[in-house]
Amino acid sequence: MAGLELRNIAKSYGSVSVIEGINLSVEDGEFVALVGPSGCGKSTILRMVAGLEDITGGDILIGDNVVNELTPRERNIAMVFQSYALYPHMSVYKNMAFNLELSGKPKDEIDRRVREAARMLELEPLLDRKPNQLSGGQRQRVAMGRAVVRDPAVFLFDEPLSNLDAKLRVQMRSEIKTLHRKVGVTSIYVTHDQVEAMTLADRVVVLNHGVIQQEGSPMELYRRPANLFVAGFIGSPAMNFFDAVIEGGTARTANGLTFPFVSDQQLVDGHKVVVGIRPEHFLTGGALAGEVTFVEPTGGQTFVTLDLAGHQTMVLVSSEQDIDTGASLSVSAPIERTYIFDAEAGNRLSRN
Amino acid sequence: MTETTAPIDAATASSGGRSERLPTKIYLYTSLTILAAIIIIPLVTTALGGFKTLGELRGNPFGLPSDWQWENYGGILFSQRYWLQMGNSLLIAGLTVFLTLAFSAMAAFAFAHVKFFGSGFLLNYFLIGLMFPAATAILPLFIRIRDLGLLDTYWGVVLPQVAFGLGMSILLFRNFFRNLPSELFDAAFVDGAGYIRFFWSITLPLSRPIIATVGIISFVGSWNSYILPLIMLNSESKYPWPLGIMVYRGEFSTDWQLILAFITLTILPTVIVFFAAQKHIIAGLTAGAVK
Amino acid sequence: MSQTSSISAPRALSARTPAIARRKSNRVRGTWPVLVLFLPPALLLFTVFVILPMGEAAWYSFYNWNGYGLPTQWIGTKNYELIFNNGAFRQALINNGLIILVSIVIQIPLALWIATMVTHRIKGAVMFRLLFFLPYVLADVAAGMIWRFVYDGQFGLVAGIFNAMGMSAPFWLADRQVAFYAVLGVIVWKYFGFHMMLFVAGLQSIDKSVLEAADIDGATGWQKFYRVTLPMLGSTVRLSVFFAVIGSLQLFDMIMPLTGGGPSNATQTLVTFLYSFGVMRMQVGFGSAVGVVLFVICVVLAFSYKRIFMKND
Numbered sequence: 001m002a003g004l005e006l007r008n009i010a011k012s013y014g015s016v017s018v019i020e021g022i023n024l025s026v027e028d029g030e031f032v033a034l035v036g037p038s039g040c041g042k043s044t045i046l047r048m049v050a051g052l053e054d055i056t057g058g059d060i061l062i063g064d065n066v067v068n069e070l071t072p073r074e075r076n077i078a079m080v081f082q083s084y085a086l087y088p089h090m091s092v093y094k095n096m097a098f099n100l101e102l103s104g105k106p107k108d109e110i111d112r113r114v115r116e117a118a119r120m121l122e123l124e125p126l127l128d129r130k131p132n133q134l135s136g137g138q139r140q141r142v143a144m145g146r147a148v149v150r151d152p153a154v155f156l157f158d159e160p161l162s163n164l165d166a167k168l169r170v171q172m173r174s175e176i177k178t179l180h181r182k183v184g185v186t187s188i189y190v191t192h193d194q195v196e197a198m199t200l201a202d203r204v205v206v207l208n209h210g211v212i213q214q215e216g217s218p219m220e221l222y223r224r225p226a227n228l229f230v231a232g233f234i235g236s237p238a239m240n241f242f243d244a245v246i247e248g249g250t251a252r253t254a255n256g257l258t259f260p261f262v263s264d265q266q267l268v269d270g271h272k273v274v275v276g277i278r279p280e281h282f283l284t285g286g287a288l289a290g291e292v293t294f295v296e297p298t299g300g301q302t303f304v305t306l307d308l309a310g311h312q313t314m315v316l317v318s319s320e321q322d323i324d325t326g327a328s329l330s331v332s333a334p335i336e337r338t339y340i341f342d343a344e345a346g347n348r349l350s351r352n
Numbered sequence: 353m354t355e356t357t358a359p360i361d362a363a364t365a366s367s368g369g370r371s372e373r374l375p376t377k378i379y380l381y382t383s384l385t386i387l388a389a390i391i392i393i394p395l396v397t398t399a400l401g402g403f404k405t406l407g408e409l410r411g412n413p414f415g416l417p418s419d420w421q422w423e424n425y426g427g428i429l430f431s432q433r434y435w436l437q438m439g440n441s442l443l444i445a446g447l448t449v450f451l452t453l454a455f456s457a458m459a460a461f462a463f464a465h466v467k468f469f470g471s472g473f474l475l476n477y478f479l480i481g482l483m484f485p486a487a488t489a490i491l492p493l494f495i496r497i498r499d500l501g502l503l504d505t506y507w508g509v510v511l512p513q514v515a516f517g518l519g520m521s522i523l524l525f526r527n528f529f530r531n532l533p534s535e536l537f538d539a540a541f542v543d544g545a546g547y548i549r550f551f552w553s554i555t556l557p558l559s560r561p562i563i564a565t566v567g568i569i570s571f572v573g574s575w576n577s578y579i580l581p582l583i584m585l586n587s588e589s590k591y592p593w594p595l596g597i598m599v600y601r602g603e604f605s606t607d608w609q610l611i612l613a614f615i616t617l618t619i620l621p622t623v624i625v626f627f628a629a630q631k632h633i634i635a636g637l638t639a640g641a642v643k
Numbered sequence: 644m645s646q647t648s649s650i651s652a653p654r655a656l657s658a659r660t661p662a663i664a665r666r667k668s669n670r671v672r673g674t675w676p677v678l679v680l681f682l683p684p685a686l687l688l689f690t691v692f693v694i695l696p697m698g699e700a701a702w703y704s705f706y707n708w709n710g711y712g713l714p715t716q717w718i719g720t721k722n723y724e725l726i727f728n729n730g731a732f733r734q735a736l737i738n739n740g741l742i743i744l745v746s747i748v749i750q751i752p753l754a755l756w757i758a759t760m761v762t763h764r765i766k767g768a769v770m771f772r773l774l775f776f777l778p779y780v781l782a783d784v785a786a787g788m789i790w791r792f793v794y795d796g797q798f799g800l801v802a803g804i805f806n807a808m809g810m811s812a813p814f815w816l817a818d819r820q821v822a823f824y825a826v827l828g829v830i831v832w833k834y835f836g837f838h839m840m841l842f843v844a845g846l847q848s849i850d851k852s853v854l855e856a857a858d859i860d861g862a863t864g865w866q867k868f869y870r871v872t873l874p875m876l877g878s879t880v881r882l883s884v885f886f887a888v889i890g891s892l893q894l895f896d897m898i899m900p901l902t903g904g905g906p907s908n909a910t911q912t913l914v915t916f917l918y919s920f921g922v923m924r925m926q927v928g929f930g931s932a933v934g935v936v937l938f939v940i941c942v943v944l945a946f947s948y949k950r951i952f953m954k955n956d
């Protein structure tokens with residue numbers, strides 16, 4: 001086991017730059033999730049760490065060693081692929097034993113370790129099957145078993161759950177978490193599903209266009225998003241945004257909604273900003289009144305779309321309240337949970 | 353062999369991943385260059401040989417000609433026989449392609465879409481044709497063509513060629529037709545189209561890739577074919593180029609420089625078309641294998 | 644095949660296999676016009692020029708006949724006896740066997756090796772593929788003619804090489820002992836590109852991440868090839884062998900310009916034998932019998948190969 005460090009990693013395909021100067025250090029035993037929209041470069045980063053992709057600039061360190069020039073086999077990493085990448089012609093047992101065999105381990109040790117991993121992942125009854133005789137979830141577990149069995153320095157996951165249905169995904173999510181707790185290997189987990197990232201990781205790194213937007217614990221990202229992108233990306237349903245300008249210390253939209261907020265900075269009047277309020281932070285009753293245009297009950301909570309002066313706003317209310325389409329509802333935004341972002345630069349200006 | 357697989361895409365190199373290390377690259381380029389030389393040297397020396405004199409051919413078979421003999425090529429290009437043979441080949445191949453496409457597409461359509469008694473049996477009947485070459489039945493075929501009065505006519509070559517190509521073509525067409533979305537049929541039949549209408553205005557326009565594939569297979573087969581014209585044609589004025597090349601060699605048996613020029617000119621169209629349309633040609637010629 | 648009516652077909656079933664389950668039913672009346680118009684041209688042509696001649700070959704093979712009038716001189720299985728007692732025919736059988744052997748032992752491994760090279764991520768890989776495929780596109784006759792020049796002991800490339808080394812040039816194609824090996828060389832030159840292309844396709848269809856998984860599992864280049872790539876190419880290899888076998892049995896066009904079957908029948912194949920002994924001499928009965936033997940060999944080989952090796956593909 002070892003920590004991992006990326007120093008100013010860059011990647012370009014020809015003249016197209018995909019990753020620009022990523023710095024990231026992962027501590028020994030830490031579980032870090034990389035999230036971002038499709039095409040932002042998550043897989044590319046992971047594959048560079050694995051040694052499957054050349055790096056254009058910077059250094060990758062595993063433990064204290066620069067591994068830039070090492071082949072995947074020399075890096076002592078394990079990877080779980082999105083498509084599982086099981087060897088179709090080998091049994092589950094063979095799939096898991098392959099790496100140990102290649103590294104010349106004695107037969108009885110291979111057998112012991114494969115069976116141990118199989119027990120941990122409940123794969124024992126499946127050891128003699130071929131991959132095409134397994135369900136999606138089982139294949140997923142074999143892919144993880146193949147990684148676990150070899151006791152690597154670093155675990156890499158590339159969207160390992162995206163081929164599973166929703167229910168199985170939740171189940172496998174908790175299995176991955178349990179697994180990590182048991183073996184405690186440094187892990188990097190790539191996903192575009194922010195819920196997955198938040199539930200699994202010690203630390204989440206948000207990526208966009210090949211640039212790190214923010215990194216921190218899940219709750220830190222949720223509570224204190226550094227910029228508009230993170231604010232919009234983290235949290236479900238997504239944060240509501242209103243274009244506004246500063247007027248006497250509050251933010252005012254073109255349609256006359258005003259949002260007071262707390263800031264350490266002195267903002268001049270006329271400064272263009274974006275106001276952000278999470279649906280779950282609205283309180284019922286208050287100055288912002290509008291017509292209910294859409295109601296989506298989900299059981300415990302109800303999503304209500306409210307027309308605030310022409311602005312479709314998502315509000316989360318407790319399902320105790322019965323709300324009908326067409327009714328009017330008034331809400332308020334708590335001052336300490338009103339986020340203000342610079343409209344141009346995107347960075348957060350409010351204190352929260 | 354009934355599953356449809358993506359056609360072979362030889363023109364796409366893999367991208368992404370790690371670039372090769374220097375020793376690997378050296379190994380690859382050295383081996384590939386040697387192999388490429390083995391492929392290309394016979395071809396290039398053939399083409400160059402056509403520019404030499406017989407004497408130089410003997411002393412210097414590999415190098416560039418010291419004195420370019422343009423008249424070797426010129427003489428052939430200005431002769432009637434070269435163009436006549438190319439024309440014959442083109443005509444025979446054109447007819448073969450047209451009839452193969454028409455007959456096999458229609459039959460395959462019936463097999464793919466019409467349920468009728470004995471269709472499975474009849475399809476297998478056609479597939480027998482995949483199993484043996486025309487050569488096995490060449491003598492009875494000759495007698496049949498003779499008795500039909502088609503000896504020494506283009507049809508005497510074209511019809512057997514089409515017949516022997518039907519098995520593979522029907523198979524390729526049928527597999528393609530069966531994989532067209534079935535909603536199309538439902539929609540067309542709801543709109544009141546019958547089978548023939550449907551074939552003409554929906555199936556065929558959607559079948560361009562498979563028409564190209566079958567067309568290429570049958571064109572290349574006919575363009576290069578030797579044994580059928582050899583047996584069915586008597587008069588030199590009807591000879592396609594593979595026969596013509598043999599006759600030419602017979603006439604100028606030791607004038608290698610002329611023969612080489614003649615070979616070069618006859619394969620030149622193939623080489624040009626191959627490099628111009630390589631993607632389609634490779635996909636076509638290997639389609640019978642992957643399907 | 645059972646008739647499934649579209650009304651009684653369960654929805655779930657027809658949704659899963661829409662193309663097959665639903666197409667078996669005729670939702671449209673009037674299937675006969677399409678059958679009457681679409682099937683007969685192909686059927687007629689195929690029957691008249693493929694099936695009947697094959698049947699007639701079997702019939703003629705029991706006669707001594709020069710092709711004129713009707714075959715009347717029944718000689719039983721004499722033609723077949725003549726064939727199997729003919730030294731040239733036995734040579735042709737051996738030669739065809741050798742071609743198959745060389746295809747399997749030399750040509751296919753060579754093609755596979757080259758395919759692995761041209762699927763590497765290097766500049767010019769596509770160009771190399773095209774170049775290697777080029778001989779396959781050329782007509783057999785032209786290829787044979789080119790190699791006749793290459794092998795020519797007076798003006799050819801081989802002569803050039805020998806002369807440059809100060810030796811007198813051999814006439815390989817005129818040498819009974821060597822001629823067929825020279826022909827085998829041309830066969831490999833001409834056809835390996837086709838097999839290479841099949842392997843390129845096979846290699847491209849292997850999920851790249853499986854190979855990356857092998858990288859991460861620590862497989863070296865050779866281990867990756869031998870333990871992952873090759874097992875996954877199994878069906879391509881079997882297909883490739885199948886085409887090599889079928890192709891070798893048909894070999895004719897290339898032999899004619901090279902050697903015409905000579906010297907003294909050393910390079911005969913089954914088809915050149917049929918041509919020189921049946922067609923050239925207008926021995927319709929004898930030639931037909933050779934055709935029947937060839938047909939039986941083709942069918943038996945094709946069927947048994949498919950039964951034994953390709954039953955899972």
Ligand SMILES: Nc1ncnc2c1ncn2[C@@H]1O[C@H](COP(=O)(O)OP(=O)(O)OP(=O)(O)O)[C@@H](O)[C@H]1O
Nearest residue numbers: 013018037038039040041042043044045192367368
């Ligand atoms: N071989 C390549 N050549 C050129 N551009 C590439 C190549 N591979 C990837 N890219 C580009 O690099 C960017 C990052 O790709 P990457 O696969 O890392 O995205 P990702 O974040 O993993 O997305 P997803 O969530 O869809 O998997 C994309 O814009 C992609 O188009």
Ligand SMILES: [Mg+2]
Nearest residue numbers: 042043044159
């Ligand atoms: Mg990805």
